[in-house]
Amino acid sequence: MEIKEIGEFGLIDLIKDATIVDESSVVVGIGDDAAVVRATPKMLQLMTTDMLVEGIHFDLSFTSPTQLGYKALAVNLSDIAAMGGVACQAVISIALPKDSKPEFMVELYQGMKKIAQQFKVNIVGGDTVASLGGVIINVAVLGEVLPQYLQRRSTAAIADIVVVTGDLGNAAAGLVCLQAGEKGASFSDILIQDHLLPMPQMEMAGYIAKYASSMNDISDGLASEASEIATASGVGLCIDATKVPLSQALRESSAVFGRNALDFALYGGEDYQLLFTITEQNYKKLCQHTLPNKLTVIGRVTDKEKCVELIQENRQIVNLKPKGYNHFI
Ligand code: ADP
Ligand code: MG
Numbered sequence: 001m002e003i004k005e006i007g008e009f010g011l012i013d014l015i016k017d018a019t020i021v022d023e024s025s026v027v028v029g030i031g032d033d034a035a036v037v038r039a040t041p042k043m044l045q046l047m048t049t050d051m052l053v054e055g056i057h058f059d060l061s062f063t064s065p066t067q068l069g070y071k072a073l074a075v076n077l078s079d080i081a082a083m084g085g086v087a088c089q090a091v092i093s094i095a096l097p098k099d100s101k102p103e104f105m106v107e108l109y110q111g112m113k114k115i116a117q118q119f120k121v122n123i124v125g126g127d128t129v130a131s132l133g134g135v136i137i138n139v140a141v142l143g144e145v146l147p148q149y150l151q152r153r154s155t156a157a158i159a160d161i162v163v164v165t166g167d168l169g170n171a172a173a174g175l176v177c178l179q180a181g182e183k184g185a186s187f188s189d190i191l192i193q194d195h196l197l198p199m200p201q202m203e204m205a206g207y208i209a210k211y212a213s214s215m216n217d218i219s220d221g222l223a224s225e226a227s228e229i230a231t232a233s234g235v236g237l238c239i240d241a242t243k244v245p246l247s248q249a250l251r252e253s254s255a256v257f258g259r260n261a262l263d264f265a266l267y268g269g270e271d272y273q274l275l276f277t278i279t280e281q282n283y284k285k286l287c288q289h290t291l292p293n294k295l296t297v298i299g300r301v302t303d304k305e306k307c308v309e310l311i312q313e314n315r316q317i318v319n320l321k322p323k324g325y326n327h328f329i
Pocket of ligand 2: 126128
């Protein structure tokens, strides 16, 4: 069966079950001209959107519709986490080639609902249209944050330390594995998983937001994200290359591909880990919690305005250019 046989409404009927996870905040979900939701009193509302375009952001030859649905929502949740908030509602707009199969939409929503349920996000509406080119998915998410926990990128302070969650570079190396058809190696499963199914750091963000001075999610590589904090805050960031957390799998794959592991972390992107600045005192407090992911101190905030420096392995200090994912491959 093809989509043109069941039409837009037939398609929506196929996906609208189990889209509401938390009924208390939804007055009207899918089925009217607009969704109607309740904001929690005293919370600030967060809005974010990210669009994924076939051929630019994903390749359906190695991404399943379920993985794509998961990732389209995950990257938006990561932006909410980076503001220190929790995600509440999502609307999904999708453009599909006319000859698409309804199963594609159903599987896409299976992936989306899986992560939506995990993080208690309701899918309250969207739009479905035909595309003359490839698949395009736009997700918009509404979230909330207590005013005192809001994390911006413009509020880093001189002498704060610079910290990241998790390991960096895995997702970019996972893409290289997929493009090279490198699936059987000991390192490829974890890297490919991190590329296709990134875990937004919502839970970590909940702890970090209480203590940090500024925060960003790492969607475009550490160099680019560090530069965004430095520029927005009017400070410098000095990062020690030897401290950047690189997984064993990344090191092994870099050796096989003849690439520099650190470059994946600095310029690779799509890790969706968190980069934040924090006072040493608050960092000690943060570390007293039992956290679901690791933290690594990678540097310090300096008074060198809008400048990101890297202390290389040979201890020589160089300026780090904010080149991101697009310039990488
Ligand atoms: P309208 O013509 O008022 O824009 P639509 O016919 O586009 O309404 O959509 C009907 C309902 O289905 C609306 O509630 C809309 O939010 C929802 N909807 C449409 N496409 C999607 C989608 N891809 N995902 C979730 N909800 C959708
Ligand atoms: Mg519409």
